[in-house]
Amino acid sequence: MRGVGIIIPFVVTLYILDVALEFITSALRPVIRLLRWLGVIELVESAGFIRFLIELNVYSVVIDFFTELVAVAVLLGVVVVVGSVGRNRHGERIIDLVDLGIASIPGIGTVYKSFRRMGDVMLDQEAENFQEIKLVQLLGDDVYAIGFETSKSPETVTTATGHDDMVTMFIPMAPNPVTGGFLTYVPESQVYDIDMTIEEGVRSILTSGVATGEGANQTTEIAMGDLEKITDIERLQDAIARDEDEDGGGDSKWR
Numbered sequence: 541m542r543g544v545g546i547i548i549p550f551v552v553t554l555y556i557l558d559v560a561l562e563f564i565t566s567a568l569r570p571v572i573r574l575l576r577w578l579g580v581i582e583l584v585e586s587a588g589f590i591r592f593l594i595e596l597n598v599y600s601v602v603i604d605f606f607t608e609l610v611a612v613a614v615l616l617g618v619v620v621v622v623g624s625v626g627r628n629r630h631g632e633r634i635i636d637l638v639d640l641g642i643a644s645i646p647g648i649g650t651v652y653k654s655f656r657r658m659g660d661v662m663l664d665q666e667a668e669n670f671q672e673i674k675l676v677q678l679l680g681d682d683v684y685a686i687g688f689e690t691s692k693s694p695e696t697v698t699t700a701t702g703h704d705d706m707v708t709m710f711i712p713m714a715p716n717p718v719t720g721g722f723l724t725y726v727p728e729s730q731v732y733d734i735d736m737t738i739e740e741g742v743r744s745i746l747t748s749g750v751a752t753g754e755g756a757n758q759t760t761e762i763a764m765g766d767l768e769k770i771t772d773i774e775r776l777q778d779a780i781a782r783d784e785d786e787d788g789g790g791d792s793k794w795r
Contacts, residue, residue, distance in 0.1 A: 677726075678724075701727075707725070708723070710724075
């Protein structure tokens with residue numbers, strides 16, 4: 541099964557690339573017909589080198605190969621442009637509107653959301669950010685909370701606080717971190733690394749610390765669904781977005 545799990549992502553990726561290239565190639569055919577109607581193709585074919593390729597009966601092969609290269613270049617260009625647009629706030633809003641429109645289509649929306657979620661996990665690497673547990677000093681010198689570092693704090697926050705080393709922390713609420721939490725901006729001096737595994741951190745949050753106290757049963761297993769709750773990036777992002785709206789619409793930049 542491990543071999544299947546390794547091969548399937550490659551097969552799916554190659555299939556998607558093949559479909560995308562075929563789509564772009566098909567879209568280029570009307571352009572080629574237009575160029576032929578305008579006489580551009582005949583002008584190119586009149587060149588000595590092109591006539592030589594025609595005589596060797598490899599002209600069509602060369603044209604097909606060139607079309608594939610153009611399709612690859614167009615695909616890469618689209619990816620770069622969409623990625624650049626998605627890096628700024630206005631571009632994110634446009635992409636969100638497109639997502640909402642496609643997701644609202646019955647049937648297609650379900651498939652699209654599944655692939656979009658897969659892309660978020662593979663490309664954004666946000667799951668790895670949330671899987672890094674930190675200990676945050678809160679509410680006093682000797683009071684600490686478990687949290688997740690999401691990014692460096694925005695410049696507006698560091699300017700307002702006078703600290704250059706602020707980090708953005710999401711503090712989940714026990715026992716159900718999905719239903720809420722706190723978006724906090726904390727100086728790095730108040731954020732500590734902790735020798736705690738992901739399972740231990742999840743167990744501590746979901747049981748309000750009962751299952752991780754001294755003498756507690758450390759063999760209690762956490763269900764996969766519980767682990768998915770604490771690492772469900774989409775829900776945690778929604779919780780962070782709600783906190784930002786309540787705080788006045790701060791703009792959190794994700795790594």
